Amino acid sequence: TRTPVNVTVTGAAGQIGYALLFRIASGHLLGADVPVNLRLLEIPQGLKAAEGTAMELDDCAFPLLRNITITADPAEGFNGANVALLVGARPRTAGMERGDLLAANGGIFGPQGKAINDNAADDIKVLVVGNPANTNALIAQRNAPDVPAERFTAMTRLDHNRAIAQLAKKAGVTVNDIKKLTIWGNHSATQYPDIFHAEVAGKNAAELIADQNWLEGDFIPTVAKRGAAIIDARGASSAASAANAAIDHVHTWVNGTAEGDWTSMGIVSDGSYGVPAGIISSFPVTTKDGKFEIVQGLEISDFSRARIDASVAELVEERDAVAELGLI
Numbered sequence: 387t388r389t390p391v392n393v394t395v396t397g398a399a400g401q402i403g404y405a406l407l408f409r410i411a412s413g414h415l416l417g418a419d420v421p422v423n424l425r426l427l428e429i430p431q432g433l434k435a436a437e438g439t440a441m442e443l444d445d446c447a448f449p450l451l452r453n454i455t456i457t458a459d460p461a462e463g464f465n466g467a468n469v470a471l472l473v474g475a476r477p478r479t480a481g482m483e484r485g486d487l488l489a490a491n492g493g494i495f496g497p498q499g500k501a502i503n504d505n506a507a508d509d510i511k512v513l514v515v516g517n518p519a520n521t522n523a524l525i526a527q528r529n530a531p532d533v534p535a536e537r538f539t540a541m542t543r544l545d546h547n548r549a550i551a552q553l554a555k556k557a558g559v560t561v562n563d564i565k566k567l568t569i570w571g572n573h574s575a576t577q578y579p580d581i582f583h584a585e586v587a588g589k590n591a592a593e594l595i596a597d598q599n600w601l602e603g604d605f606i607p608t609v610a611k612r613g614a615a616i617i618d619a620r621g622a623s624s625a626a627s628a629a630n631a632a633i634d635h636v637h638t639w640v641n642g643t644a645e646g647d648w649t650s651m652g653i654v655s656d657g658s659y660g661v662p663a664g665i666i667s668s669f670p671v672t673t674k675d676g677k678f679e680i681v682q683g684l685e686i687s688d689f690s691r692a693r694i695d696a697s698v699a700e701l702v703e704e705r706d707a708v709a710e711l712g713l714i
């Protein structure tokens with residue numbers, strides 16, 4: 387029998403955590419043959435609700451779920467962690483300046499990065515979901531000098547999945563026919579969903595659709611503002627789709643992208659496509675054997691260049707702001 391994989395989830399008592407934990411425990415994160423131990427990390431106020439979730443997890447009698455640890459201590463929460471999903475974050479509240487938001491999150495992701503550095507397993511893989519995800523991931527990564535930088539990633543898979551769904555609808559096909567879509571940049575309203583290399587049933591998506599008004603006036607803003615549209619409709623922010631994207635991100639990272647396709651991940655830039663090295667930005671990547679590589683050699687049009695540059699400029703500003711605050 388296989389050794390259980392230790393999966394840590396922060397913000398485990400939150401909305402996304404509630405949508406995430408049952409799918410991890412039922413084998414959707416790592417595979418139907420991989421047993422898991424769950425480590426639920428919460429702030430003290432969240433512990434009681436996390437215990438309630440753990441009771442429900444017990445009550446599912448999931449065959450793959452071995453044990454559950456609930457703690458407010460990052461050292462215990464990340465002890466031996468093989469996969470860490472950093473979901474808990476300080477949300478932006480009315481009247482909060484960006485500097486306040488970054489400082490509050492630095493107080494969470496700095497110590498978590500250190501705790502990962504000191505306690506996690508050697509093969510630790512980290513996905514940051516909590517916003518501002520790219521910069522929170524950067525803070526954690528810089529506070530974990532002994533962990534290879536490429537193990538820290540930020541989630542743009544929800545944006546990627548949203549873009550696939552919108553493109554499939556427009557083209558009148560199922561999502562299975564969409565390949566090679568890319569989200570570039572920051573997980574924010576400046577992100578750039580790129581269909582110029584995407585394929586619809588094997589044909590180039592931009593050539594097939596050939597509708598610049600739709601691209602600029604509908605597709606790009608719909609994908610970028612989807613979170614706000616869901617809050618408006620549901621009266622609460624997206625949770626199940628965010629959890630689903632987190633599952634997809636890690637599953638793809640561990641199990642590989644399909645031949646002839648790629649995915650989007652926020653990763654530490656190596657300078658590819660003119661994105662300054664060191665920032666955590668979304669790229670097209672292929673994955674294999676638990677490692678990823680940036681898809682190289684894509685031609686970037688002026689239209690795409692301007693949008694990638696704008697999102698990357700925002701990430702550079704965020705990096706400079708957290709550097710100024712002494713968080714990295």
Ligand code: NDP
Pocket residue numbers: 396397398399400401402403427428429431432473474475476477478494515516517544613623624625627628
């Ligand atoms: P959610 O579970 O709804 O969201 C958690 C985080 O995910 C937020 O930062 C949110 O950002 C982000 N997020 C990223 N993508 C999405 C998306 N597509 N849709 C919605 N959210 C997205 O928040 P809750 O308030 O329900 O729960 C947060 C939990 O985290 C609480 O239980 C709290 O106690 C805990 N917490 C734990 C910490 C720790 O372990 N140290 C630290 C801080 C909080 P955004 O707000 O921008 O939507």
